[in-house]
Amino acid sequence: MQTATPSQTSSATRKTTVDQWWLLVIAVIALIVFLVVTQPNPYQRILIFVEDGVWVTLRTTMISFVLVLILGLVVALARLSKLWLLRGFFTIYVEIIRGIPVLVQLLFWYFAFPPIIQNLGTSLNSPALINYKADPNFMAILGLTICYAAYMSEVYRAGIQSIPKGQMEAARSLGMTYFQAMRYVILPQAIRVILPPVGNEFITLLKDTSLISVVAVSDLTRRGREFMASNFIPIQPWIMVSLLYLVMTLISARVVHYIEQKTKIER
């Protein structure tokens, strides 16, 4: 049944050159190793102290990002909907969220949201609500997700709108429903368009998780500050923390670049 030879498929024409920017990642890791080995005090102590913070930062980023990808798509589709109520509601959501600094939003979810729920519980006489306690990790992920989903929805929307109208028309004329056309025709093409900005959102989110350090989450930034406070050394902890963030963001950038190359199609 196969009528074309393998050499005609596009996989053969993809570039297989090595991405030289990996050298920068290696250089930063080498610098960390060098500092830890040559000056174990304080660098090795810092690294051991903040290690759990690295995992908190990575975990928070990963969970938030997966939720952002899902919620962002829902918001984008709602904003492209023909139903004005749906479109209006989510447009207002995006406009409000984009107008408030992330830090202020995180502070709101952690400090203001719980007492609002508790007050509501008092007036409704509901013990479950009165005894509501905010979990810092949960609130941090909630705050980041709600904020970044608004940004991400704009990325999705731009990507979906960049696909020529004829694609949707061709899919619908073949009898596909709107959602089938989205899933099988529009989104697979839009994803290739939005991969670079989505990658940027991931890296920005990773860096912005440092803000959750102010709402009682022991992430990398907070652990760095704790080390500084208990050891009275202001310089080295921030060098180490900066290098650790740099490793994470540089690796992310390379992974995004790799995926981009792999999924690139000519149009």
Added chain:
Amino acid sequence: MTSEPIIHIENVHKRFGNVHALRGVNLDVYKGEVIVIIGPSGSGKSTLLRCINRLEEFDEGRIVVDGIPLDTAANINAVRTEVGMVFQQFNLFPHLTVLENILLAQRIVRKRSKEEATRIALDLLYKVGIPDKANNYPIQLSGGQQQRVAIARALAMNPKIMLFDEPTSALDPEMIQEVLDVMLALAREGMTMVVVSHEMGFARAAAHRAILMDEGQIVEEAPPDVLFTNPKQERTKAFLSKVLH
């Protein structure tokens, strides 16, 4: 051609803002008929075609396709599975191979097995003359080949009616004939076709009726030989004098 029309268009109006694109169009198309619509750009011929499978909503009037009125969402989808459409810009899915382009709707709309859908797709690719391109991506094909794939993709759904919206207008001259040949073969098999095109050769060879549209109305309709050589209306004469060389 005495039975019920397979497409019944009754007093259809369409406005784009202030532009009155269709002004009360009436047209009946019968099973097995090939109709060619000509007319100046902006005359509403593409809009009319797109109303038949409801890619364009109309404001007034009634369209019934194969006994199904175009009103509810369920009916619109039912009509779309019966009506194939070929576009000026081909609109192949660029992220899928030629074969996958033809498989997709068969699989998810017609729910055919992969084996059955593949067999149908390869038969159709053979029929449109490009059996060796199944595993290529659309970008690797010439315009004429892409349009033939688009025709195969529409035919794979076993439509009762095929709509062609200026199928050769985006093609280089040397590729027009290969697409017209496929359309001619289709017409000879008895497919009901509504074609918006200025290809007079095709119209003479295949069409039962030719229609001239202008300013959102049907100005004149007649067998193509009559319409092209001996039109009654002044507007038809004026238009043909610009198109025929």
